[in-house]
Amino acid sequence: MTKPFKILVTGGAGYIGSHAVLALQQAGWSVAVIDNLTTGFRWAVPDSAAFYEGDIEDSALLEQIIKAENIGxxxxxxxxxxxxxxxxxxxxxxxxxxxxxxxLIESVVAGGVQHFIFSSTAATYGIPEESPVSETTPQKPINPYGMSKLMTEHMLHDVSAAHDLNFCALRYFNVAGADPEGRTGQSTAGATHLIKVAVEAALGKRDSVAVFGTDYDTADGTGVRDYIHVSDLANAHVLALDALIAEPNQNHLLNCGYGRGFSVLEVLNAVDRVTNLKVVRKMEGRRAGDPDSLISDNRAIMERFPWQPKHADLDEIVANALAWERKLVEIRGE
Incomplete structure (x- = not known):
């Protein structure tokens, strides 16, 4: 069935954005991408998607894109x-x-765009007193990253009340893995995500993996996190779009995770299993602000959207990340 408009993906040449482009196209949507290529890569955007190199604060460019591409x-x-x-x-x-x-939101309102899906984060919760973390857990960010995202959530709430715009803010937990078909993945140099760092170490790009803190109140003393495969996360965005279109007066604020966690050592053990190697662990002190455990209560998204994760197996997440890391070596000639 022909879709009524096109989707604009900001940051669509980056890690999560490039997976969202693939998921949207798989669902039959036409896509336009805007990216300033500061951390994204032009080759990560399919030729079938319209691409604009530029910044989201360029209101003249946004106006042009929204009109020319029929962005809805x-x-x-x-x-x-x-x-x-x-x-x-x-x-x-x-x-x-x-x-x-x-x-960007101002340009969206001026252009008559009615639906907005926002890439938010579990960092808006800060150090929650409860785990799993639900959407009603108080949001008390402890760093500017979390606060900057929470500010945008508030902006969307207020703008939605004043204008013809509904929105979904998806609060990600720990995003990992890569497209199972090897079309895109985490490509940014110096990335800090554990699974990315660990597969780099497995391929000899790093000497070791730092384990920050071994005295947490967890089964093995290392921090526990909820790792979500990036392709499952991208699919959640497509379902969020469907929900916004179906209920134009409804907004959504939802956690994105699997509702279960793995410790740092459990992740590194998975990397060892998948690679049949032994990643060198370097035990270090805790980092300020790292909670013992950060796991999502994902019941709301499971109830509200027909979301059925397909890639929740930790070894699969690691294997996809490893395959992409090997492909990066080919792409960059490393």
Missing amino acids: AVMHFAGSVVVPESVTDPLKYYNNNSAKSRS
């Missing part, structure tokens, strides 16, 4: 995502994640 919904992934960097350079995060989102 926006999926917003563009932004900065490294938590420690947000602490040392907070103004960068409040600019990239808050101020530029405000500019």
Whole structure:
């Protein structure tokens, strides 16, 4: 069935955004991408998607894209995502994640776009007193990254009340893995995600993997996190779009995770299993602000959307990440 409009994906040349483009196209949507290629890669965007190199705060460019491409919904992934960097350079995060989102939302409203899906984060919860974490858990960010994302959630809430726009903010837990067909994956140099770091170490790109803290109140003393495969996450965005179109007066604020966690050592053991190697562990002290356990209560998204994760097996997540890391060696000639 012919779709009524096109979807604009901001940051569509980046890690999660490029997977969302593939998921949208798989669902029959036509897609346009805007990315300034600061951390994204032009080759990550399929030729079948219209591509605009530019910044989301460029209101003239946004106006042009919305009109020329018949944009009816926006999926917003563009932004900065490294938590420690947000602490040392907070103004960068409040600019990239808050101020530029405000500019984008203004362009969306001016262009008559009615649906907005936002890439939010579990970092908006800070150090929650409960785990699993539900959508009603108090949001008390402890770093500028989490706060910059929470500010955008608030903006969307207020703008939705004043204008003809509904939105879905998806609060991600720990995103990992890569497209099972090997079309895209986490490609940013110096990435800090554990599974990415671990498969780099397995391939000799790093000497070891740092384990930050071994005295947490967990089964093996290392921090426990809820790892979600990026393709399952991308599919959740497509379902969010369907829900916004079906109920134009309804907004959604939802966790995205599997509702179960793995410790750092359990993840590294999975990497050992998949690679048949032994990744060197380097035990270090805790990082400030790291909770013992951060697991999603995902009942709301499971009840509200027909979301059925297909890639929840930890070894599969690791295997996909490893395959992509090997492919990167070919792409870059490393």
